[in-house]
Amino acid sequence: MKLLIAIVQDKDTSRLTDVLGEEDFKLTKLATTGGFLKEGNTTLMIGTDDDYVDRALEIFRDNCSKREQMVAPISPMGGNADSYIPQPVKVEVGGATVFIMPMEQYYKF
Amino acid sequence: MKLLIAIVQDKDTSRLTDVLGEEDFKLTKLATTGGFLKEGNTTLMIGTDDDYVDRALEIFRDNCSKREQMVAPISPMGGNADSYIPQPVKVEVGGATVFIMPMEQYYKF
Amino acid sequence: MKLLIAIVQDKDTSRLTDVLGEEDFKLTKLATTGGFLKEGNTTLMIGTDDDYVDRALEIFRDNCSKREQMVAPISPMGGNADSYIPQPVKVEVGGATVFIMPMEQYYKF
Ligand code: NI
Ligand code: NI
Ligand code: NI
Structure with a gap:
């Protein structure tokens, strides 16, 4: 048995938990208030047999890898608004x- | 040493933490926003010597095992309210x- | 690899995370709703190489050890306010x- 502890961005959590759930992974979401990743993030705990660890990792890789996205910038407060032309920026x-943690046993009551 | 990570229903948390506290188990509650169990749940972390793991498990078994309960259903919105006779349902x-996790050491400062 | 799970008081969290961050420790804060320590507390998770565990423990020791502090007591509601002279009390x-937990592997995607 392993316990996977994963820190993911909030925006990826919903898609990720859908995919994990479809493949019968059991997960618990913890409210996370800061941390490894700069934006709002969520910590997931997944208890799983050793045989399924690779598949779980693949799901993480496919659904929440780092990637670039174009976003519209917030227009600056004050300044010369007339001459300001917002350009989408890459973020x-x-x-x-x-984290893959060894688990000795687990019980369900 | 072991770290027990337990996911329990919110409604069982108060009684459970009372009983664990009376027997000197030290616990930390984490806010949990979803997961293994369908209803609102709480994650507890309990650091304990190996000798007390069995007793802790017994407390979980006695205080938060799955069980059936009769509840009054919410009456349906709209529909023919006059002919609706709410029957308690079993849930x-x-x-x-x-989860029983190995712990290598712990420190108190 | 180790995963350090630390429960610290809220009031020490900000200074502690600053110091840990300056030394390149990566940490995740979990919202904690009760537990080991009587006042509001925070749970931190820190994944680190074995070589840095001692340094992390030193940072905890230096920044959040138990200590005494003089605080102004809340003046009692009602009672004879005129004769009440608040004396700072030691708390x-x-x-x-x-907790030092073994970690088998970790992945970043
Ligand atoms: Ni299936
Ligand atoms: Ni006792
Ligand atoms: Ni550095």
Whole structure:
């Protein structure tokens, strides 16, 4: 048995938990208030047999890898608004950190 | 040393933490926003000597096992309210998942 | 690799995370709703190479050990306010519990 502890961005959490759920992974979401990744993130705990660890990692890789995204910038406060032409900028989003922890036993009551 | 990570239903948390506290288990509650159990749940972390793991498991079994409960259903919105006779329905409540994790050392400062 | 799980008081969290961040420790904060320490506390997770565990423990020891602090008491509601002279009282603040957990692997995506 392993316990996977994963820190992922909030925006990737919904898609990720859907995919994990479809493949019968059991997960618990913890409210996370800061951390490894700069934006709002969520910590997931997944208890799983050793045989399924690779598949879980693949799901993380496919659904929350770091990637670039074009976003419309916030227009600057004050300044010469007339001459300001907002240009979409590239930002890095996503990213996951996954810890594989040994688990000795687990019980369901 | 072991770290027990337990996911329990919110409604069982108060009684459970009372019993664990009376027997000197030290616990930390994490806000949990979803997961293994369908209803609102809480994640507890309990650091304990190996000798007390069995007793902790017994407390979980006694205080938050899955069980059936009769609940009054919410009356349906709209529809023919006059002919609607609410019947209590059986629902499954409780349940706990407990992971036993090896801990190498712990420090108190 | 180790995963350090630390429970610290809220009031020590900001200074602690600053110091840990300056030394390149990567940490995740979990919202904690109760537990080992009586006052509001925070749970931190820190993934680190074995070589840096001692330094991390030193940072915890230096920044959140138990200590005494003089605080102005709340003046009692009602009672004879005229004759009430508030005296600062000594209270114990701080304190940290740190669990050292083995980690088998970690991945960043
Ligand atoms: Ni299936
Ligand atoms: Ni006792
Ligand atoms: Ni550095």
